[in-house]
Amino acid sequence: MYSTLLFLHSLGRWAVLCGLLYGMGRAYRGWRGHLPFTTHDNTTRHTVATVAHVQLMLGYALYITSPLLRDFHLRDAVHEPGTLFFGLQHVAAMTVAIIVLTVGSALAKRQSTSPTKFRTMALWFTAALLLILLAIPWPFSPLASRPYFRLPH
Ligand code: HEM
Numbered sequence: 001m002y003s004t005l006l007f008l009h010s011l012g013r014w015a016v017l018c019g020l021l022y023g024m025g026r027a028y029r030g031w032r033g034h035l036p037f038t039t040h041d042n043t044t045r046h047t048v049a050t051v052a053h054v055q056l057m058l059g060y061a062l063y064i065t066s067p068l069l070r071d072f073h074l075r076d077a078v079h080e081p082g083t084l085f086f087g088l089q090h091v092a093a094m095t096v097a098i099i100v101l102t103v104g105s106a107l108a109k110r111q112s113t114s115p116t117k118f119r120t121m122a123l124w125f126t127a128a129l130l131l132i133l134l135a136i137p138w139p140f141s142p143l144a145s146r147p148y149f150r151l152p153h
């Protein structure tokens with residue numbers, strides 16, 4: 001159960017990043033190019049938010065099952081940077097990032113013109129992407145280092 005969740009969550013990062021980059025690409029292109037906001041743009045907006053929500057759910061399931069966070073207590077974790085990262089910083093930053101993405105997606109949907117839809121989507125998705133990039137445990141991260149890809153076992 002745990003190793004399957006870890007594998008899916010590790011892979012899910014790429015789905016979220018690719019989705020966000022694609023969504024931002026369409027949003028900036030539409031905003032700058034004064035294009036109409038099409039059904040495809042709307043599906044992209046919605047799909048990116050859904051993929052991020054699945055990753056959020058996987059993250060919470062991992063939080064509950066991870067042996068790393070068994071008996072997690074903030075007071076003790078302050079002295080263990082790896083545990084503190086996953087038990088607090090990663091969870092908090094990713095949850096905020098996905099709230100930002102969701103608010104941006106909902107606001108974009110409610111705008112009445114194509115340029116404002118694209119602009120809202122572009123700016124909020126960019127803010128979410130920056131937070132996510134900062135909170136991913138990249139192999140080169142000084143906070144917590146994890147592989148780019150994890151195989152199932
Ligand atoms: C866009 C959102 C998120 C992304 C891109 C993301 C990405 C990642 C990545 C790449 C790892 C390392 C996986 C590995 O070791 O191969 C990880 C680990 C972890 N994530 Fe997330 N995460 C996100 C959201 C969350 C959330 C919302 C939670 C909890 C509420 C969470 C909890 C965890 C935990 C507990 C681990 C460590 C598991 C372990 O090593 O036992 N993640 N995350």
